[in-house]
Amino acid sequence: MTDAAASYLLYAAGVRKTYPDGAVNALNGVTLGVREAEYVAITGPSGCGKSTLLNLLGVLDRPDGGEVFFKGEPLSTRRDLDRFRARQIGFVFQSFFLLPTLTARENVQVPMFEGPPLSARERAKKADALLDLVGMGKRAGHRPLQLSVGERQRVALARALANDPALLLADEPTGNLDSENAVRVLDLLTTLQKERRLALLVVTHSDDVAKRADRVVRMKDGQVVDDGTSRAPVPRQAASPQVSHV
Amino acid sequence: MYFVTFILKNLTRRPTRTALTVLGLSVSVGSMIALLGISENFRESMRDTFEKRGVDLVGVASGAADQLSSEVDESVVDAVRGMPEVAGVDAALVDLSEMTLREPRDESDTPPSLQVLIQAWLPENFGYSDLDVLSGRSLTPADAGQYLCMVGHKFAENNDKKVGDTIAILRHKFTIVGVFKSFNLYENGCIITNLKEYQDLSGRKRKVTGFSLRVHKTSPDPDADVEAVRQKILALRDPDGKPYRVAVERPEKYLNNSAHLRIATAMAWVVSLVALLIGVISMMNTMAMAVLERTQEIGILRAVGWPRGRVVRMVLGEAILLGVAAAVVGAVGAVVTTHLLALSPKVNGFIEGGVAPAVVAQGFAITVAIGLLGGAYPAFRAARLLPTEAIRHD
Numbered sequence: 326m327t328d329a330a331a332s333y334l335l336y337a338a339g340v341r342k343t344y345p346d347g348a349v350n351a352l353n354g355v356t357l358g359v360r361e362a363e364y365v366a367i368t369g370p371s372g373c374g375k376s377t378l379l380n381l382l383g384v385l386d387r388p389d390g391g392e393v394f395f396k397g398e399p400l401s402t403r404r405d406l407d408r409f410r411a412r413q414i415g416f417v418f419q420s421f422f423l424l425p426t427l428t429a430r431e432n433v434q435v436p437m438f439e440g441p442p443l444s445a446r447e448r449a450k451k452a453d454a455l456l457d458l459v460g461m462g463k464r465a466g467h468r469p470l471q472l473s474v475g476e477r478q479r480v481a482l483a484r485a486l487a488n489d490p491a492l493l494l495a496d497e498p499t500g501n502l503d504s505e506n507a508v509r510v511l512d513l514l515t516t517l518q519k520e521r522r523l524a525l526l527v528v529t530h531s532d533d534v535a536k537r538a539d540r541v542v543r544m545k546d547g548q549v550v551d552d553g554t555s556r557a558p559v560p561r562q563a564a565s566p567q568v569s570h571v
Numbered sequence: 572m573y574f575v576t577f578i579l580k581n582l583t584r585r586p587t588r589t590a591l592t593v594l595g596l597s598v599s600v601g602s603m604i605a606l607l608g609i610s611e612n613f614r615e616s617m618r619d620t621f622e623k624r625g626v627d628l629v630g631v632a633s634g635a636a637d638q639l640s641s642e643v644d645e646s647v648v649d650a651v652r653g654m655p656e657v658a659g660v661d662a663a664l665v666d667l668s669e670m671t672l673r674e675p676r677d678e679s680d681t682p683p684s685l686q687v688l689i690q691a692w693l694p695e696n697f698g699y700s701d702l703d704v705l706s707g708r709s710l711t712p713a714d715a716g717q718y719l720c721m722v723g724h725k726f727a728e729n730n731d732k733k734v735g736d737t738i739a740i741l742r743h744k745f746t747i748v749g750v751f752k753s754f755n756l757y758e759n760g761c762i763i764t765n766l767k768e769y770q771d772l773s774g775r776k777r778k779v780t781g782f783s784l785r786v787h788k789t790s791p792d793p794d795a796d797v798e799a800v801r802q803k804i805l806a807l808r809d810p811d812g813k814p815y816r817v818a819v820e821r822p823e824k825y826l827n828n829s830a831h832l833r834i835a836t837a838m839a840w841v842v843s844l845v846a847l848l849i850g851v852i853s854m855m856n857t858m859a860m861a862v863l864e865r866t867q868e869i870g871i872l873r874a875v876g877w878p879r880g881r882v883v884r885m886v887l888g889e890a891i892l893l894g895v896a897a898a899v900v901g902a903v904g905a906v907v908t909t910h911l912l913a914l915s916p917k918v919n920g921f922i923e924g925g926v927a928p929a930v931v932a933q934g935f936a937i938t939v940a941i942g943l944l945g946g947a948y949p950a951f952r953a954a955r956l957l958p959t960e961a962i963r964h965d
Contacts, residue, residue: 411876426584436875
């Protein structure tokens, strides 16, 4: 464990990613830390590696080089990455990705199969509580196609919170929403982040989304070019000099 | 929500495809259950007959593939009957013979004919006492030389025959004196006549195709008594001092060695295996399509933390549920089909309606195996999907 990694909830140390054809270095030694209860926005032009970085931080993919740490522990040595992802990370996607055959209540329960053990009744009760939290309690029995796009993203947000994760990763969460719904979802996202003291990492092209962040990280050509200004809470330990925030 | 609810919802989202898969697979499984059921019914009926008649040993010509092609000299039967340890002997000449249902009207007329199973019995056969005479009477030793016969009730129904009617066997007229019901499937569709007359007509004087016997069991070990008689029969010699070409076995072993039953079972399995192979391919196609169509969803499930094992369980669970549904439909179809076949005159009462529970259970087990086999490759494919690539899949 490095001192720098220990200071952050999630810490990427010099991660690199090259896609199989070898032609594209999607990430070229990115170092980035996210503290508990910190809201970080990652911006940059299309193809700069934002989503690739989000996938590596969310353990959806493995880096070709470097290491990702969670609470100071290197993730490459963990054997239970699926369980880790289920219990520690919530995902919100641009296209919502709700399962069409399931109701909102059932969609929220999908991650719970891999969360802490709950009975079917407990899962349903928890899903209802989460839907109430995102203002979708009255629409719990509806399927995604019966919901507006804004409602779908709120259900997706409830699903992301299903196992009470410490970290929320969002890829263009307002990208498919009109401005009114985008504001509503963003309000909800930031409120939940603060109330639940979640670490929130958002990949976005939206200035509105970036403006609300504690820190804005700018990327270009697979590298972090600016780690922005942090209004994040003071870390428990001082960050190592070579890391700073990036 | 239960995991199985999730699986069921995946199946019901494509109701037409699910129904067609279940239907296709149920035809495969139903064919298998019906064919194996019919073959098992034959075997069970034979076993039941030997058991109810208290048969301890069955004798046929050694090396004969089946009873129809067996030929044993009647002197063996006489010798066996003379043994003090033997309580009774049934001897028969079983033959598949052409029968005409009516007299020719003139010389150019060819009456309709059919192949029928003839059982030519000795008048003293103990098998007569097991027949339930539904109308008329049983054959007696006093009927010798009069060309009389009894017919099974299935034969009578299928050919519209009753007591007093005549039939022509080997171009000789026989008069029906009784209609009977037997616990033996074959006997209900056959004709029983006097051994001596049929031997004369068929040119097989003093020949039988086989015999069965009951043994007096006096010692504490009944099996030893039966084995002793078996050895004694095998030790019999003809007037020239040569051993008779006769094989004597316990009924269970005789059934296991029966070429007819083995061929019937083998045929049933061969046809079933073809049907089952089609079932596996059909299942694999359905599940592969389901996985392909849901690639993005599987990516999402992996992203929210589902391990490969749960994805595999989901796909296999769907395949198994399809299999179980097909097994239910197939089993019901097989039972109905065998009942309908049993009613058909074309099978002449040789098929018993219904399927033994053990065969149905076997069908269920095989269908679940089909589900596992057909779902295995798609499940493996689904589990190998990388979440990041699967989510991008369109």
